[in-house]
Amino acid sequence: xxxxxxxxxxxxxxxxxxxxxxxxxxxxxxxxxxxxxxxxxxxxxxxxxxxxxxxxxxxxxxxxxxxxxxxxxxxxxxxxxxxxxxxxxxxxxxxxxxxxxxxxxxxxxxxxxxxxxxxxxxxxxxxxxxxxxxxxxxx
Amino acid sequence: xxxxxxxxxxxxxxxxxxxxxxxxxxxxxxxxxxxxxxxxxxxxxxxxxxxxxxxxxxxxxxxxxxxxxxxxxxxxxxxxxxxxxxxxxxxxxxxxxxxxxxxxxxxxxxxxxxxxxxxxxxxxxxxxxxxxxxxxxxxxxxxxxxxxxxxxxxxxxxxxxxxxxxxxxxxxxxxxxxxxxxxxxxxxxxxxxxxxxxxxxxxxxxxxxxxxxxxxxxxxxxxxxxxxxxxxxxxxxxxxxxxxxxxxxxxxxxxxxxxxxxxxxxxxxxxxxxxxxxxxxxxxxxxxxxxxxxxxxxxxxxxxxxxxxxxxxxxxxxxxxxxxxxxxxxxxxxxxxxxxxxxxxxxxxxxxxxxxxxxxxxxxxxxxxxxxxxxxxxxxxxxxxxxxxxxxxxxxxxxxxxxxxxxxxxxxxxxxxxxxxxxxxxxxxxxxxxxxxxxxxxxxxxxxxxxxxxxxxxxxxxxxxxxxxxxxxxxxxxxxxxxx
Numbered sequence: 001x002x003x004x005x006x007x008x009x010x011x012x013x014x015x016x017x018x019x020x021x022x023x024x025x026x027x028x029x030x031x032x033x034x035x036x037x038x039x040x041x042x043x044x045x046x047x048x049x050x051x052x053x054x055x056x057x058x059x060x061x062x063x064x065x066x067x068x069x070x071x072x073x074x075x076x077x078x079x080x081x082x083x084x085x086x087x088x089x090x091x092x093x094x095x096x097x098x099x100x101x102x103x104x105x106x107x108x109x110x111x112x113x114x115x116x117x118x119x120x121x122x123x124x125x126x127x128x129x130x131x132x133x134x135x136x137x138x139x
Numbered sequence: 140x141x142x143x144x145x146x147x148x149x150x151x152x153x154x155x156x157x158x159x160x161x162x163x164x165x166x167x168x169x170x171x172x173x174x175x176x177x178x179x180x181x182x183x184x185x186x187x188x189x190x191x192x193x194x195x196x197x198x199x200x201x202x203x204x205x206x207x208x209x210x211x212x213x214x215x216x217x218x219x220x221x222x223x224x225x226x227x228x229x230x231x232x233x234x235x236x237x238x239x240x241x242x243x244x245x246x247x248x249x250x251x252x253x254x255x256x257x258x259x260x261x262x263x264x265x266x267x268x269x270x271x272x273x274x275x276x277x278x279x280x281x282x283x284x285x286x287x288x289x290x291x292x293x294x295x296x297x298x299x300x301x302x303x304x305x306x307x308x309x310x311x312x313x314x315x316x317x318x319x320x321x322x323x324x325x326x327x328x329x330x331x332x333x334x335x336x337x338x339x340x341x342x343x344x345x346x347x348x349x350x351x352x353x354x355x356x357x358x359x360x361x362x363x364x365x366x367x368x369x370x371x372x373x374x375x376x377x378x379x380x381x382x383x384x385x386x387x388x389x390x391x392x393x394x395x396x397x398x399x400x401x402x403x404x405x406x407x408x409x410x411x412x413x414x415x416x417x418x419x420x421x422x423x424x425x426x427x428x429x430x431x432x433x434x435x436x437x438x439x440x441x442x443x444x445x446x447x448x449x450x451x452x453x454x455x456x457x458x459x460x461x462x463x464x465x466x467x468x469x470x471x472x473x474x475x476x477x478x479x480x481x482x483x484x485x486x487x488x489x490x491x492x493x494x495x496x497x498x499x500x501x502x503x504x505x506x507x508x509x510x511x512x513x514x515x516x517x518x519x520x521x522x523x524x525x526x527x528x529x530x531x532x533x534x535x536x537x538x539x540x541x542x543x544x545x546x547x548x549x550x551x552x553x554x555x556x557x558x559x560x561x562x563x564x565x566x567x568x569x570x571x572x573x574x575x576x577x578x579x580x581x582x583x584x585x586x587x588x589x590x591x592x593x594x595x596x597x598x599x600x601x602x603x604x605x606x607x608x609x610x611x612x613x614x615x616x617x618x619x620x621x622x623x
Binding site for chain 1: 150151162166175176178183184185186188189195200201202256257258260262264290292294295298357373374375376389390399440441443444446447448449494495507508511512513514517530532533534535536537538539541543545554555556557561
């Protein structure tokens with residue numbers, strides 16, 4: 001299956017900013033934050049369309065999110081993920097003595113997700129990462 | 140229906156102070172002047188689906204509701220028994236609450252750190268090394284004729300920044316460039332329409348020219364116009380408002396900044412391009428900077444979170460210093476949370492340091508990299524934590540968040556954040572700036588009041604009140620422990 005080496009940038013998007021005000025357990029937050037903006041050319045190489053799932057891996061972890069065709073292109077080989085719990089499972093924790101982890105410019109690899117790899121909800125992601133039970137919030 | 144004017148917006152560092160709210164039966168029913176984020180907060184704050192409505196304690200692995208007294212006792216017990224607790228967050232609460240936080244850190248011998256640790260912490264390190272030539276946003280609004288956003292997307296993170304303080308505001312001496320943007324946009328729309336029409340007629344794909352390429356638009360070289368330049372790794376929404384957009388390769392801002400410094404000093408670059416930007420383009424852009432009357436760099440976390448971190452800021456501050464030999468230039472970090480500047484300010488006046496302060500020796504010690512939250516968590520040194528007004532479980536790298544969650548965790552937050560869902564004690568607070576009053580500092584260090592416009596629910600207390608109660612209980616427990 002096609003794999004592409006890319007540079008991962010995480011950052012703010014306006015939809016992430018507004019949907020966090022609707023609550024981090026809300027459906028809006030899940031739909032706007034568990035995503036990855038990919039250049040249209042890279043999507044073609046992967047053989048997938050916007051809206052399908054994509055697996056993003058760095059040396060720090062792997063996460064499955066929804067691929068979105070980037071309207072901010074052309075930026076081939078650069079992928080953009082909104083700040084949030086999904087991208088933070090794979091960012092580089094090294095602070096190089098400054099206190100600041102590397103949230104941007106991380107070497108990564110993307111590939112189409114298989115049919116069994118789905119985008120976890122916030123509750124599922126928390127349970128999987130922390131092995132601690134989150135209360136039942138609305139979703 | 141009563142309308143409250145001049146309300147400050149408790150969302151981002153732009154900290155707009157012209158919001159108008161209509162209140163009916165203790166509920167906000169209408170919001171004027173706010174951006175999408177501000178409006179979402181003012182209209183959605185009361186939704187109990189995402190609010191912490193009652194104090195909770197984790198028992199047998201599950202969060203269960205409890206009384207305030209029990210929750211405060213449990214929180215104080217965790218902090219009093221901890222050897223090295225972490226008190227983290229602070230950027231979305233009032234200065235009045237932060238003050239009690241510092242007292243609590245001193246009392247418990249822990250570490251107090253705010254979110255600038257993972258935001259503009261590197262900027263602070265660099266400012267402490269280099270100094271900063273800066274000003275207030277009012278000066279920019281009225282006088283700046285060149286605005287540069289570097290590694291910052293105000294459209295997404297500070298939506299009204301452009302309209303209130305920079306390119307799209309009518310200042311006393313500098314007019315808004317809104318009309319020019321609209322006419323440029325009309326041009327682009329006509330080009331797109333033409334392309335579509337020709338596609339229909341000629342039955343072939345017509346290419347739409349990009350808004351800006353590497354070609355310098357003629358207006359950039361005109362002297363009498365206010366100009367907007369955006370420098371970023373991708374064409375952000377803010378870049379589309381700009382008169383000129385420079386696309387820098389990821390992790391190469393340092394090279395670009397240093398190349399610009401050489402050009403400002405009239406030195407020659409013996410390469411064709413730097414960080415993906417042709418040198419002849421760079422020369423023209425630097426000319427525009429030198430020839431402006433009053434320029435400003437607004438830099439975002441695009442610089443602090445990429446390779447180089449505080450060294451990128453060193454270069455940006457040094458470029459500003461160099462430009463001041465040729466014209467007047469200032470620089471300002473685009474601070475994220477509405478009171479992150481206040482958190483730095485209160486920490487600074489109380490302890491002498493702006494973030495990452497360790498009280499374990501009995502006196503404030505500051506050594507980011509050692510005493511900063513992510514490093515402490517990565518080394519798994521803390522044994523408990525109090526998180527207030529922030530969401531580190533959602534925003535920290537995985538290993539740091541895991542070590543935060545595995546130890547006793549107290550959360551003071553109005554909302555069911557990811558951190559609150561993982562907490563052992565949840566203390567529901569009132570939204571400061573909506574349900575509680577206080578003071579916050581705008582990104583340019585101007586203090587403004589946070590208004591209480593509606594009454595909070597009976598089960599929510601202000602951050603200030605909650606911290607006072609925990610502090611009192613911690614002191615009681617420590618005194619009792621000494622006496623026995």
